[in-house]
Amino acid sequence: MESLGVLLLHPVNAYLEQELGRRCRLYRFWESPREEFLRAHAGAVRAVVGNANYGADAALIDALPALEIVASFSVGIDRVDLAKCRERGIRVTNTPDVLTDDVADLAVGLAIAVLRRIPQADRYVRAGLWKSRGDYTLTTRFSGKRVGIIGLGRIGQAVARRVEAFDCPVSYHQRTEQASVYPNYTYYPTVVELAANSDVLVVACPLNASTRHIVSREVMEALGPKGVLINVGRGPHVDEPEMVAALADGRLGGAGLDVFEDEPNVPEALLGMDNVVLVPHVGSGTYETRKAMADLVLGNLEAHVLSKPLLTPVV
Amino acid sequence: MTSSEPPVLPTLLMFRVRELRFHAALRERYHVLDFFTSGEPLHGFLAAAAADPDPPRALVAAGGDSVSVDAAFLDAVPSLRFVFSTGAGLDHIDLGECARRGVAVANSGTVYSTDVADHAVGMLVDVLRRVSAAERFVRRGLWPLQGDYPLGTKLGGKRVGIIGLGNIGSLMSKRLEAFGCVIHYNSRKPKESVSYRYFATVHDLASESDVLVVACALSKETRHVVNRDVLDALGKDGIVINIGRGPIIDEAELVSALAEGRIAGAGLDVFEKEPKVPAELFSMDNVVLTHHCAAFTKESRSDLRDATIGNLEAFFSGKPLLTPVLPR
Numbered sequence: 244m245e246s247l248g249v250l251l252l253h254p255v256n257a258y259l260e261q262e263l264g265r266r267c268r269l270y271r272f273w274e275s276p277r278e279e280f281l282r283a284h285a286g287a288v289r290a291v292v293g294n295a296n297y298g299a300d301a302a303l304i305d306a307l308p309a310l311e312i313v314a315s316f317s318v319g320i321d322r323v324d325l326a327k328c329r330e331r332g333i334r335v336t337n338t339p340d341v342l343t344d345d346v347a348d349l350a351v352g353l354a355i356a357v358l359r360r361i362p363q364a365d366r367y368v369r370a371g372l373w374k375s376r377g378d379y380t381l382t383t384r385f386s387g388k389r390v391g392i393i394g395l396g397r398i399g400q401a402v403a404r405r406v407e408a409f410d411c412p413v414s415y416h417q418r419t420e421q422a423s424v425y426p427n428y429t430y431y432p433t434v435v436e437l438a439a440n441s442d443v444l445v446v447a448c449p450l451n452a453s454t455r456h457i458v459s460r461e462v463m464e465a466l467g468p469k470g471v472l473i474n475v476g477r478g479p480h481v482d483e484p485e486m487v488a489a490l491a492d493g494r495l496g497g498a499g500l501d502v503f504e505d506e507p508n509v510p511e512a513l514l515g516m517d518n519v520v521l522v523p524h525v526g527s528g529t530y531e532t533r534k535a536m537a538d539l540v541l542g543n544l545e546a547h548v549l550s551k552p553l554l555t556p557v558v
Numbered sequence: 559m560t561s562s563e564p565p566v567l568p569t570l571l572m573f574r575v576r577e578l579r580f581h582a583a584l585r586e587r588y589h590v591l592d593f594f595t596s597g598e599p600l601h602g603f604l605a606a607a608a609a610d611p612d613p614p615r616a617l618v619a620a621g622g623d624s625v626s627v628d629a630a631f632l633d634a635v636p637s638l639r640f641v642f643s644t645g646a647g648l649d650h651i652d653l654g655e656c657a658r659r660g661v662a663v664a665n666s667g668t669v670y671s672t673d674v675a676d677h678a679v680g681m682l683v684d685v686l687r688r689v690s691a692a693e694r695f696v697r698r699g700l701w702p703l704q705g706d707y708p709l710g711t712k713l714g715g716k717r718v719g720i721i722g723l724g725n726i727g728s729l730m731s732k733r734l735e736a737f738g739c740v741i742h743y744n745s746r747k748p749k750e751s752v753s754y755r756y757f758a759t760v761h762d763l764a765s766e767s768d769v770l771v772v773a774c775a776l777s778k779e780t781r782h783v784v785n786r787d788v789l790d791a792l793g794k795d796g797i798v799i800n801i802g803r804g805p806i807i808d809e810a811e812l813v814s815a816l817a818e819g820r821i822a823g824a825g826l827d828v829f830e831k832e833p834k835v836p837a838e839l840f841s842m843d844n845v846v847l848t849h850h851c852a853a854f855t856k857e858s859r860s861d862l863r864d865a866t867i868g869n870l871e872a873f874f875s876g877k878p879l880l881t882p883v884l885p886r
Contacts, residue, residue, distance in 0.1 A: 344714045345687075348737055352683030359673075359855075361680050362690040364848035369840045373833040377576075379851035381859055385676045408736035409676065507701040514697050522692040523701045529687070531712040 244548040248287040250307070252297035255316045259537035263292065267544070281306050290314060290544055295477075295524065296506055298322025304331065312547045314540045317527075318342055318398075319477055320557055321450040328558050335558035336543040339397060341535040342527035346447075347401030349526050350475045353499030354406075354443050356520045357471050358385045363517055383469075386410050391441030393417070393434060393457060394448025395425065398475070402445055403428060414440060417448065434458070438465035443473060450477040460485040463495045471497040475526050478504035487512050490519060501526050568874050569614040571607055571635065574624030575644065580863050584618065587867065593625070600625075604634035613637035616873055618866060621645020628652045632659055640873045644862055646670050646853065647803065648883060649776060656884055664869045667881030668725045669861040670853035674773075675729035677852035678801045681825030682718070682734070682769060684846045685797050686711050691843040714738030719767025721760055721783070722774025722802065723749055730773060742767055745774070760784065765791040769799060776803035786811045789821055797823040797844075801852045804830040813838050816845065827852045 249267045254260060263269045270284055288307045291299045295317040301324045304310060312334040313323055320337050328335050356362055359382045367373060386409040392399045395415045403413045407427075414429035416437040422430065431437040434457055438444050444466050448454050458472065458481040466472060472495060474481055483504045489495035490513070497518040503509050506524055513519055527536060542554045570588035575581055584590055591607050591614060593600070607614055615637055619625050627641055632655055641651060643665045656663050684690050687710040695707050718734050719742040720727040731741045731754065741754040744763040748756040757763035760783050764770050770792050774780055784798065784807040792798065798821065800807055809830040815821045816839070823844035829835050832850055839845050868880045 355680035368847040373849040384855040384857040529712040
């Protein structure tokens with residue numbers, strides 16, 4: 244695919260960038276000012292590669308008359324204007340499945356970290372504060388906690404399977420109940436009811452117009468002073484200012500957060516809290532998975548160029 | 559005709575039970591002689607206990623450095639027929655001497671196992687996925703400045719070699735299998751009821767593991783069993799998790815293996831000389847350090863109260879102990 248002009252929106256992955264450079268005609272969007280770049284190269288761009296934070300919005304799509312395909316280095320494609328792509332006949336691909344395990348692993352790891360205060364203990368020891376044996380505060384057991392999952396898709400199911408090994412009862416909310424598929428999981432028709440019946444609430448659904456701020460103040464208060472929110476979805480799934488206030492007041496017990504509304508900016512107030520665990524969007528952040536994601540992006544571009552069926556099309 | 563006197567509570571010797579609800583629950587049921595609030599030296603305290611009109615037949619002791627139940631101790635309180643240890647370890651009780659004298663011993667059984675297993679899994683995820691290190695990065699405000707955090711490594715497919723497949727090791731295996739890990743183990747003998755691959759030595763286990771977990775008890779045989787040789791067999795991509803006892807690992811060798819990059823990381827809840835932690839570890843991003851807190855949740859504390867009282871009630875009413883260590 245040496246003649247395929249690919250616009251990489253951000254240096255998302257060294258291996259991907261290297262392969263795109265080797266196999267395609269690569270343009271790096273960050274190397275020159277946007278307007279200058281578009282004037283010079285807009286007509287040559289047939290493919291755009293972005294990620295969770297850098298997508299092909301309407302303005303960019305309009306500026307690229309030769310655009311044929313958007314291959315996102317992510318599973319969530321809320322930053323890609325899908326309607327516009329459909330209108331223009333532009334294909335869109337993402338990277339599902341290959342990152343499911345990593346995201347689910349992190350979600351459960353964050354839940355244990357929050358409830359058992361592992362990063363907090365690590366800070367305590369590194370600060371030289373451990374002065375005597377028997378110096379610990381009691382945390383609360385993770386095993387057996389009621390886990391509520393918003394969105395029982397690939398990632399939600401993977402979270403459910405993991406927490407079942409800890410004897411956690413699983414409940415979920417999504418648009419439709421699928422009782423025959425999940426006879427062991429309890430369905431709740433609203434997120435508030437799910438939260439009210441959970442100790443740990445995990446956000447695992449896609450971000451779209453109907454799931455923006457799905458975790459509202461009401462949901463967080465239903466989850467309660469002992470409840471823990473785990474967000475491995477997208478920052479905008481949660482009403483972030485309300486969450487910060489609820490955590491500060493004790494109306495929400497704790498949170499494990501991989502995503503934020505305005506990454507890489509994290510609300511200042513969270514940085515001083517002990518009942519939260521904050522990580523910088525590392526849900527799929529392993530060598531193995533990022534390589535698999537990159538190979539999927541490359542595979543989709545290649546299939547497109549060869550007029551073969553796309554590997555993981557969204558549009 | 560009996561007058562309605564309150565029942566005479568059996569005398570109980572107590573060492574180092576600090577938690578208030580636990581203390582209160584024991585005081586409700588027993589005439590407690592508490593060493594640490596007596597203010598007396600041990601010899602005087604034991605003599606007074608032995609001279610009590612109803613000398614103590616049972617003792618509740620926390621583990622570690624609370625008390626050493628040895629021959630001298632047992633000589634000082636000849637009325638003692640039962641020792642209950644609230645800790646997981648039994649290294650402070652001379653089981654040989656107790657057996658000789660027909661003193662029964664029980665411990666806390668499996669009350670801590672779930673929480674220790676959960677903590678170990680949490681630490682394993684933390685080390686492989688760099689959770690605590692990434693947290694430090696965020697809290698220092700480095701995300702907007704330095705961009706993406708370095709990558710971790712996937713759990714799925716990792717070979718986890720567990721030293722000691724007892725309660726804790728078994729609970730860990732069940733959890734880790736759900737993350738796609740492959741379980742290997744070493745213990746004194748292979749366990750017929752499990753299908754995990756057995757290794758006769760810790761060295762062999764380490765050479766075919768990506769993560770080495772210390773989940774066994776401390777004994778003469780296991781002291782420093784994780785030594786330089788084992789760490790070299792584990793290799794530069796390997797990580798060590800210790801939720802057993804500090805002295806099971808040669809700590810100096812572990813620190814130098816980490817410092818020299820001969821292993822990839824570690825998650826440690828226990829150390830050779832607690833609360834001292836080797837300072838070299840504080841600057842390492844590939845280690846997670848916790849202060850011997852893996853067992854301690856509100857739930858395990860409540861389970862411990864139940865186990866202690868359950869065993870004491872059994873002893874005082876002549877019924878079989880719930881979680882006996884002696885007689886075997």
